[in-house]
Amino acid sequence: MPxxxxxxxxxxxxxxxxxxxxxxxxxxxxxxxxxxxxxxxxAYVRLDLHDHQSGESLSTRAKVRWVRFGGFNxxxxxxxxxxxxxxGTMLDRYxxxxxxxG
Numbered sequence: 001m002p003x004x005x006x007x008x009x010x011x012x013x014x015x016x017x018x019x020x021x022x023x024x025x026x027x028x029x030x031x032x033x034x035x036x037x038x039x040x041x042x043a044y045v046r047l048d049l050h051d052h053q054s055g056e057s058l059s060t061r062a063k064v065r066w067v068r069f070g071g072f073n074x075x076x077x078x079x080x081x082x083x084x085x086x087x088g089t090m091l092d093r094y095x096x097x098x099x100x101x102g
Contacts, residue, residue: 005049005050005051006018006049006050006052007019007020007021007031007048007049007050009031009045009046009047009048009076010045010046011039011043017033017037018033019031019032019076020032020034022075026080026083026084026085026087027079027080027083027084027085028062028065028077028078028079028080029047029062029078030075030076030077031047031075031076032073032074032075032076033073033074034072034073035072035073035074036069037067037074037076039064039074039076040064040067041064041065041066041067042063042064043063043064044061044063044064045061045062045064045078046059046060046061046062047060047061047062047080058089060080060081060085061080061081062078062079062080062081063078063079063081064078065077065079
């Protein structure tokens with residue numbers, strides 16, 4: 001994702017953490033958190049994205065498919081619920097690869 005796109009994961013109604021989107025498809029996304037984040041596969045979260053240049057925003061519910069730790073980062077595979085993500089969202093211009101959550 002280019003700079004100017006902010007992303008966060010809402011873990012519950014009162015807790016949200018900043019993440020970086022590493023990959024996105026119509027089925028899901030891979031996000032990274034620059035610290036340890038304890039999430040269990042099967043948990044539901046909300047991915048919130050905002051493009052500061054265009055002013056567009058997107059919020060979508062997602063299911064945690066996998067969690068991996070590497071270095072100082074936590075990598076999280078998300079499956080959009082419902083999937084696939086409909087066409088015409090702000091993410092269309094950033095999609096290029098296959099499903100990230102598989």
